[in-house]
Amino acid sequence: MDDCKNIWNELLIGISNNISTVSYDMWFNSLEPLTVAYNKLIIVAKLKSTKQTIINNYRNLILDEIKKLNYSYINDFVIITPDEISVYENQIQQSKKENSVENQDSKSFFNSDFVFDKFVVGQSNQVVYAAAKAVANQPGTLHNPLFIYGGVGLGKTHIMHAIGNEILKTNKKAKIIYCTTEQFVNDFIDSIKNNKDNEQNRRFREKYRNVDILMLDDIQFLAGKTGTQEALFHTFNDLYQFKKQIVLSSDRHPKELTFLEERLQSRFASGLTVDISTPDLETRIAILQKKAFYKNFNLPIEVVYFIAEKIDSNIRELEGALQKVIFYCQLLGKEPDNIDIIKEALKDDIDVSTHILSLDTIVDATCSYFNVKKQDIIGKKKLKPIVNARQIAIYLIYDMLGVPLATIGSYFGGKDHTTIIYARDKIEELIKTDNLIANQVKDIKNMIQKR
Numbered sequence: 001m002d003d004c005k006n007i008w009n010e011l012l013i014g015i016s017n018n019i020s021t022v023s024y025d026m027w028f029n030s031l032e033p034l035t036v037a038y039n040k041l042i043i044v045a046k047l048k049s050t051k052q053t054i055i056n057n058y059r060n061l062i063l064d065e066i067k068k069l070n071y072s073y074i075n076d077f078v079i080i081t082p083d084e085i086s087v088y089e090n091q092i093q094q095s096k097k098e099n100s101v102e103n104q105d106s107k108s109f110f111n112s113d114f115v116f117d118k119f120v121v122g123q124s125n126q127v128v129y130a131a132a133k134a135v136a137n138q139p140g141t142l143h144n145p146l147f148i149y150g151g152v153g154l155g156k157t158h159i160m161h162a163i164g165n166e167i168l169k170t171n172k173k174a175k176i177i178y179c180t181t182e183q184f185v186n187d188f189i190d191s192i193k194n195n196k197d198n199e200q201n202r203r204f205r206e207k208y209r210n211v212d213i214l215m216l217d218d219i220q221f222l223a224g225k226t227g228t229q230e231a232l233f234h235t236f237n238d239l240y241q242f243k244k245q246i247v248l249s250s251d252r253h254p255k256e257l258t259f260l261e262e263r264l265q266s267r268f269a270s271g272l273t274v275d276i277s278t279p280d281l282e283t284r285i286a287i288l289q290k291k292a293f294y295k296n297f298n299l300p301i302e303v304v305y306f307i308a309e310k311i312d313s314n315i316r317e318l319e320g321a322l323q324k325v326i327f328y329c330q331l332l333g334k335e336p337d338n339i340d341i342i343k344e345a346l347k348d349d350i351d352v353s354t355h356i357l358s359l360d361t362i363v364d365a366t367c368s369y370f371n372v373k374k375q376d377i378i379g380k381k382k383l384k385p386i387v388n389a390r391q392i393a394i395y396l397i398y399d400m401l402g403v404p405l406a407t408i409g410s411y412f413g414g415k416d417h418t419t420i421i422y423a424r425d426k427i428e429e430l431i432k433t434d435n436l437i438a439n440q441v442k443d444i445k446n447m448i449q450k451r
């Protein structure tokens with residue numbers, strides 16, 4: 001958006017009316033607008049200190065002025081330093097794509113955030129992901145119906161929207177209905193409210209049977225709705241007969257939907273039934289990283305690990321925690337660069353009272369034991385004592401925390417997982433054959449456990 005300069009100039013007028021000339025010259029003169037992405041005006045400050053001052057002292061003023069300008073596509077701003085521009089570049093490109101005109105019609109129908117690309121695949125959901133992709137590529141032929149079940153906040157709705165978004169990408173005219181079971185029930189009730197009104201009835205039938213794909217979310221809410229179940233039975237048969245794709249989701253397996261008429265239950269289970277379960281630590285870490293990335297928020301791996309470790313049941317809660325951390329940091333103008341800030345932000349959500357053994361704790365202890373610098377150990381230096389300390393730290397992190405290899409890799413400055421495996425295996429072997437190493441590892445462990 002090239003008019004961001006104009007917007008910025010307009011904003012500056014409002015800002016200059018509210019602060020002294022000295023402050024204005026000192027803090028605002030050197031700022032440059034970069035672009036608008038995800039409804040935020042991105043501003044570049046040459047110095048970190050300027051950025052911090054703006055966040056600490058002028059955030060509300062700028063927000064007020066943004067509000068006054070009343071642009072529908074800007075409701076916030078982000079201030080970055082030149083070295084952060086590259087981090088934002090990807091997202092800026094992405095945002096431009098999403099805002100382009102050709103995407104407009106599909107956007108209105110499905111949540112544009114719920115796409116396959118933004119769905120992190122792990123052991124807990126890989127089958128669902130593969131099945132959903134297959135359905136999106138060849139609707140109505142392979143898996144019909146596709147029945148997805150699993151607990152709350154695990155991605156069922158996301159994956160259904162992803163199917164819709166994906167199909168619309170290649171076929172903008174595809175007739176797809178996604179609706180919650182509640183909506184379906186309400187529509188059905190409306191259609192029979194007035195028995196004499198055949199028009200309503202016809203509209204209901206047409207709406208749901210004239211489609212290429214019907215997706216019904218959370219069908220456990222059909223409990224006790226026998227009329228709607230009957231209507232769904234007929235809708236199902238019609239669609240199925242004409243090889244139209246049906247996708248259903250529920251919190252439990254079709255067999256456990258005991259309140260359903262048997263004929264409906266068996267129809268639901270007649271295609272492919274797949275379950276989505278609670279994500280493992282590695283997947284939770286990847287999800288948090290992805291979400292933070294899309295929110296333009298820089299989370300150190302140490303902090304990601306901490307949150308993912310603590311919140312282990314539900315992805316919606318994981319997202320909620322991230323949102324809270326972002327909010328907290330923006331409010332106080334702080335960077336999320338250490339666990340204490342995160343603990344404070346999440347004190348109502350997680351148990352922070354217990355002593356937390358973190359990657360930092362282990363690395364700090366190893367550094368002080370070998371008397372090496374932390375920046376060297378997590379860096380690239382190849383000097384023997386540093387490599388030795390680094391490999392022992394890697395081994396200890398794996399052994400004591402069970403942190404995924406990829407996470408350890410990013411903590412140590414982006415090393416790939418083969419390097420991490422090599423270090424871990426080497427120390428594991430040495431402990432058996434080399435007394436000195438065995439004792440060093442034991443000493444550091446003792447140090448850590450006494451903290």
Ligand code: ADP
Nearest residue numbers: 118119120152153154155156157158287315316
């Ligand atoms: P459900 O419908 O199963 O209750 P949702 O689909 O609403 O859950 O997911 C809850 C939140 O978690 C959404 O914001 C969704 O984007 C996110 N989410 C779930 N699974 C994943 C995943 N594998 N990768 C990324 N985000 C996910």
Ligand code: MG
Nearest residue numbers: 156157158217
């Ligand atoms: Mg849902």
